[in-house]
Amino acid sequence: MRLKYTIPKDAAHSDSVTCVAWASSDHVISASDDHTVMKWNLLSGENTIHCKLPQELFPTHLARLSVSNPGSKNVPASDLFAVTSTDGKFYFLSHAGRIEKSVQAHKGAVLSGKWNQDGTAFLTCGEDGQLKMWSRSGMLRSTIVQLPQCVYAIAWGPDSDQILYTQGKLLVIKPLQPSAKEVSWKAHDGVVLKADWNQVNRLIVSGGEDCKYKIWDHFGRPLYSSAPFDYPVTAVNWAPGGDLFAVGSFNSICLCDKSGWSHALEKPSCGSIFDISWSNDGMQLAAACADGNVILAHCVEKRLEWCEYEVTLVSRKTVEVKNVANDAHDTLEMKDRVIKISLDYNYLIVITSTQCHIYSTNNFNTPAIFDLREGAVSFVQQAEKHFLLADKAGLYVYSYEGKHVCSPKLPSTVQVGSLTTKTAVISTDVLAIRDSKDEKVVFLIDAHTGKPYGGGHPMTHKIEVVQIALSMCGATSERHLALIDKNHDLYLTPVKSIGSGFKLNKLSNMVHSVQWNTTVNMLCALQDSRMLVWFYPSALFADKDILHHTVYEKDSSDLGKYPELCGYRDNTITLRRTDGSLVSVAISPYPSILNQLVSNNRWTEALTLCRFTKEKSLWACLAAMSLKEKDLNVAEIAYAAVGEASKVEHLNQIKGIASKPVQSAEMALFCGNAYEAEAILLQNNLIFRAIQLNMDLFTWERALDLAVKHKTHIDTVLGFRQVYLRKTHKPETSNKFKQYSQGVDINWKSIMSKIELEMQ
Amino acid sequence: MAEDALSKSGLHFDDLNKLRVLEPESAQQTGELKEECHEFVSKITEFQKIVGSFIDMTNELAGEVEKEKMKAIGYRNLLKSVAKQRDSQQQQLRALIAEKKTEMERLRLQHESLKKQEMEQAEFIEQFSTA
Numbered sequence: 022m023r024l025k026y027t028i029p030k031d032a033a034h035s036d037s038v039t040c041v042a043w044a045s046s047d048h049v050i051s052a053s054d055d056h057t058v059m060k061w062n063l064l065s066g067e068n069t070i071h072c073k074l075p076q077e078l079f080p081t082h083l084a085r086l087s088v089s090n091p092g093s094k095n096v097p098a099s100d101l102f103a104v105t106s107t108d109g110k111f112y113f114l115s116h117a118g119r120i121e122k123s124v125q126a127h128k129g130a131v132l133s134g135k136w137n138q139d140g141t142a143f144l145t146c147g148e149d150g151q152l153k154m155w156s157r158s159g160m161l162r163s164t165i166v167q168l169p170q171c172v173y174a175i176a177w178g179p180d181s182d183q184i185l186y187t188q189g190k191l192l193v194i195k196p197l198q199p200s201a202k203e204v205s206w207k208a209h210d211g212v213v214l215k216a217d218w219n220q221v222n223r224l225i226v227s228g229g230e231d232c233k234y235k236i237w238d239h240f241g242r243p244l245y246s247s248a249p250f251d252y253p254v255t256a257v258n259w260a261p262g263g264d265l266f267a268v269g270s271f272n273s274i275c276l277c278d279k280s281g282w283s284h285a286l287e288k289p290s291c292g293s294i295f296d297i298s299w300s301n302d303g304m305q306l307a308a309a310c311a312d313g314n315v316i317l318a319h320c321v322e323k324r325l326e327w328c329e330y331e332v333t334l335v336s337r338k339t340v341e342v343k344n345v346a347n348d349a350h351d352t353l354e355m356k357d358r359v360i361k362i363s364l365d366y367n368y369l370i371v372i373t374s375t376q377c378h379i380y381s382t383n384n385f386n387t388p389a390i391f392d393l394r395e396g397a398v399s400f401v402q403q404a405e406k407h408f409l410l411a412d413k414a415g416l417y418v419y420s421y422e423g424k425h426v427c428s429p430k431l432p433s434t435v436q437v438g439s440l441t442t443k444t445a446v447i448s449t450d451v452l453a454i455r456d457s458k459d460e461k462v463v464f465l466i467d468a469h470t471g472k473p474y475g476g477g478h479p480m481t482h483k484i485e486v487v488q489i490a491l492s493m494c495g496a497t498s499e500r501h502l503a504l505i506d507k508n509h510d511l512y513l514t515p516v517k518s519i520g521s522g523f524k525l526n527k528l529s530n531m532v533h534s535v536q537w538n539t540t541v542n543m544l545c546a547l548q549d550s551r552m553l554v555w556f557y558p559s560a561l562f563a564d565k566d567i568l569h570h571t572v573y574e575k576d577s578s579d580l581g582k583y584p585e586l587c588g589y590r591d592n593t594i595t596l597r598r599t600d601g602s603l604v605s606v607a608i609s610p611y612p613s614i615l616n617q618l619v620s621n622n623r624w625t626e627a628l629t630l631c632r633f634t635k636e637k638s639l640w641a642c643l644a645a646m647s648l649k650e651k652d653l654n655v656a657e658i659a660y661a662a663v664g665e666a667s668k669v670e671h672l673n674q675i676k677g678i679a680s681k682p683v684q685s686a687e688m689a690l691f692c693g694n695a696y697e698a699e700a701i702l703l704q705n706n707l708i709f710r711a712i713q714l715n716m717d718l719f720t721w722e723r724a725l726d727l728a729v730k731h732k733t734h735i736d737t738v739l740g741f742r743q744v745y746l747r748k749t750h751k752p753e754t755s756n757k758f759k760q761y762s763q764g765v766d767i768n769w770k771s772i773m774s775k776i777e778l779e780m781q
Numbered sequence: 782m783a784e785d786a787l788s789k790s791g792l793h794f795d796d797l798n799k800l801r802v803l804e805p806e807s808a809q810q811t812g813e814l815k816e817e818c819h820e821f822v823s824k825i826t827e828f829q830k831i832v833g834s835f836i837d838m839t840n841e842l843a844g845e846v847e848k849e850k851m852k853a854i855g856y857r858n859l860l861k862s863v864a865k866q867r868d869s870q871q872q873q874l875r876a877l878i879a880e881k882k883t884e885m886e887r888l889r890l891q892h893e894s895l896k897k898q899e900m901e902q903a904e905f906i907e908q909f910s911t912a
Binding site: 248250251272273282283285286288593598600601602603604605606607610 | 869872873876877879880883886887888889890891894895897898901902905
C-alpha cells in the first residue's frame with residue numbers, strides 16, 4: 022500500500038497550517054496562523070477561503086462534531102467545528118464558517134480539544150496543565166486533571182469512558198469513573214507530542230521528541246517501537262477502521278500498519294507536518310504543513326490475492342485484476358472513489374462511495390451492481406454464497422447476484438461501525454457477532470433470514486471474548502464456533518447446540534489467533550511459539566483422548582514474535598510477521614483429502630490413504646471421524662493403528678452388543694457423552710441400564726432418582742450404595758438415601774435375579 | 782630728463798609714446814600675467830572637469846564592484862546551502878532507501894517461504910513418482 026499525494030500549490034496559506042479536519046467525504050478544511058480557514062474540494066481540486074478568523078486567534082486544533090440528521094438524506098448534516106486557540110479560548114465554528122461562541126478555557130494556549138464519540142462532551146488540554154471537560158454547548162463540567170506541566174495531546178478511549186493524555190515523557194490513561202485507578206507509563210525518551218487511541222482495535226499510538234512512534238495496547242503494554250526518524254514525530258493519527266495509521270514528521274509522512282511496520286514513506290518538501298486527519302472511510306487523509314500547504318493524499322496499491330488472482334487498487338477509481346496463471350489483465354474503472362475491495366470464494370467485491378460492484382472471477386466484464394443505502398461501508402466479509410456489509414446504520418447480507426438477503430437486527434449495544442474480522446464472522450448459514458458493550462456475549466444469527474439463531478438466546482461466555490471464528494464448509498450440523506477469550510483459551514462448540522444448555526469445550530490454551538480453513542473444516546491456531554493445526558477439530562466431541570494425535574504442531578519461532586494469521590486456504594497457511602512480511606506455510610495435503618473422502622462416505626479409500634501414508638495423525642483423524650459417523654469397523658482398524666489397544670477392546674465389546682439402542686448408548690459413552698447415553702437409554706425404555714450407567718459413574722443420587730421415578734430397582738441402587746460406602750469406609754451423607762433406605766431391605770438374591778432378568 | 786621728471790611723478794611713455802601710469806615693463810609683465818592667469822584658470826577648469834568625470838567613473842565602477850561583490854557573496858552562500866541541501870536530500874533519499882530495504886526484506890522473506898513451499902511440494906510429487 023502506498024500514499025498518493027497532491028499538494029495544491031497555487032493558493033496556499035501564507036503562514037503555517039496548524040490543523041486540518043474533514044468537513045465531508047470530499048471536503049477538507051484547514052486553519053492556519055494567517056488567521057484564515059480554507060476549504061479544499063477534492064473532487065474539483067478547488068480551494069476557497071472559508072472564513073477569516075480574528076487577528077488574536079492562532080488555531081491549534083480543529084475538532085469536528087458531526088450532527089447527523091437521520092431520516093433526511095439530502096439535507097447535509099450540520100457540522101460544528103471546535104477550534105482551540107493560543108489565546109486560551111476555544112471557539113465553535115458553524116458549518117458556514119461563522120464563530121458561534123467563544124469560551125475562555127485555559128490560562129495560556131489551549132493545545133488540543135477533542136469530542137467524545139457521541140459528541141456529548143468536549144475535552145480540552147492546555148499549557149496550564151489542566152484537562153477540562155465541557156458540555157456540548159460549551160459549559161464547563163469539570164476539571165479532570167491539574168498537572169504541573171503542559172499537556173500536549175489528549176485522546177478519548179474506545180467507549181468514551183477513559184481518556185489518554187500526555188505528561189512530559191509519560192502517557193496516562195485515566196478512567197472517568199472516580200474510583201478506577203489510572204495507568205501511567207514512560208512512553209518515550211523525549212517529550213510525547215502526539216497520541217491517538219483507536220476505537221476499533223483499542224490500540225494507542227504515540228509520537229515524541231525522541232523521533233519515534235510507538236504502539237501500545239489499552240493496558241499500556243508496548244507492542245511496537247519504530248526506528249527513529251531524522252526529526253521529532255509531530256503527528257500521529259489512526260485511520261477510523263483501525264487497520265492503518267499515519268505518522269508525520271519534518272518533510273515526511275509515513276503510512277503504517279496497525280502492527281507498526283510502515284507500508285510507505287513519502288518525503289514531500291513541506292516542512293513539519295503538524296496535523297493529520299483521516300476521512301471517515303479510511304482511504305484519504307489530509308495533512309497540515311508548516312510551509313502553509315495542505316497535503317491531500319489517498320491510499321492506493323492495496324493488493325489482495327486469492328488463488329491465482331491478484332487484485333490491486335491502482336488509483337482512486339481503478340482496480341486492476343491479474344490472473345497470474347495465464348497472465349490475463351483486467352482493468353476495472355469505477356464511477357466513484359473505491360472505498361473497499363474484497364476477494365474471496367471466486368468473487369471480487371468493489372465498494373465505491375455509492376455502489377457495490379460484484380465481479381465473478383470467471384467474468385470481469387459484467388458485474389452485478391447495486392446502490393448502497395448509506396454509502397459509508399465500514400466492513401465487508403465474504404462467505405461462500407453471500408457476503409456481509411456493515412455501514413453506520415446496520416448490517417446487510419447480500420447474495421453474489423446483488424440481491425438483498427436480509428438485514429439482521431442487532432441490539433443497540435453492538436457498534437456496527439467498529440466490526441472487525443475478529444468480532445464478526447459470516448458462514449454459509451450462520452452469522453456470529455460479538456457484542457461491543459458486553460464482550461462476553463456472542464450473537465448468532467441465521468444468515469438467510471436475519472433472525473436470531475437457536476431460540477434467540479445469545480451465547481454468553483464466562484469472560485470477555487477476544488476473537489470468534491466459524492467453520493466455513495459443510496452442512497449446518499458441522500458448523501462450529503471457535504472462540505478465544507481474554508485468558509487466551511480456545512474453545513470450540515457446535516453452533517446447533519448453542520442456546521439449549523450448551524457447554525463450551527476447551528480446545529487449547531495460550532492461543533492468540535485462530536483461523537478456519539476455507540475449504541475443509543480444519544482449524545489453525547497460533548500458540549506462544551507454536552503453530553497448531555487441528556485436522557479434525559470435531560474429534561473433541563468424538564474422543565477427547567485421541568484429540569492430541571490429530572494435531573499438527575509446528576515450531577513458529579522462526580516466524581518471530583506474535584505473527585498474525587492471515588488466511589488458511591487449501592493446504593497453505595498465510596501468516597504476517599510483526600515486521601509486515603507475509604509468510605506461507607505448507608501443511609500436508611493428506612488430512613484435507615481424508616476429510617473429503619470421509620464426507621463423501623468413501624471409507625475404503627480413506628483406509629487406503631491412511632495405510633499409504635502411515636501417519637498416526639491421519640489414523641487418529643480417521644478414528645474420530647468413524648466414531649462420529651458410527652462406523653465401528655473402521656474405528657476399530659483406526660484405533661488399532663494408533664495403538665490404543667484398550668479402545669479396540671472396548672469397541673469390540675460394543676460391536677458384540679446385539680441391541681441397537683444399547684450399542685448407540687455405549688458409543689455415546691465411548692465418546693465420553695454420558696448425558697447423551699442416558700438419554701438414549703431412557704428414550705428406549707431401558708431404565709435399568711440407565712440406572713446402572715449412573716451407578717457406574719458414581720452419580721448415586723441421579724441413579725436413585727431414576728429408580729424412584731420409574732419405581733424399579735430402588736433396592737438395587739441402595740444395595741450397591743451400601744457396598745460402595747463400606748468399601749470406601751464412609752458414612753451415608755445423602756439425605757435421599759437415608760430416607761429411602763428405611764423400609765427397604767436388601768435381598769441380594771432377588772437383586773441378582775432381577776439384574777439377570779434385565780440383562781437378557 | 783623730462784622722462785625722469787615724469788617718472789618721478791609716476792608717468793611714463795611707452796614705445797608708442799603713449800602716456801602710461803605704469804612702467805612699460807611692468808605693464809607688459811602684468812599683461813602677460815593676466816594672460817597666464819586666464820590660461821591657468823581655463824586649464825584648471827578643464828582639469829576639474831576631467832577629474833569630475835573620473836570620479837564619476839570611479840564611483841560607477843565602485844558601485845558595480847560592490848554589486849558583483851554582493852553577488853559573489855550570495856553565490857558563495859548559495860553554494861554552501863547547496864551542499865546543505867544536498868545533505869538533506871541525501872538524508873531523505875537515505876530514509877527512502879531504508880524504507881525500500883525493509884520492504885525488500887519483507888518480500889525476500891515471502892519469496893523464501895514460497896520457495897520453501899515449492900520445494901516441499903516438489904518433494905511431495907517426487908515421492909509419488911518414485912513410489
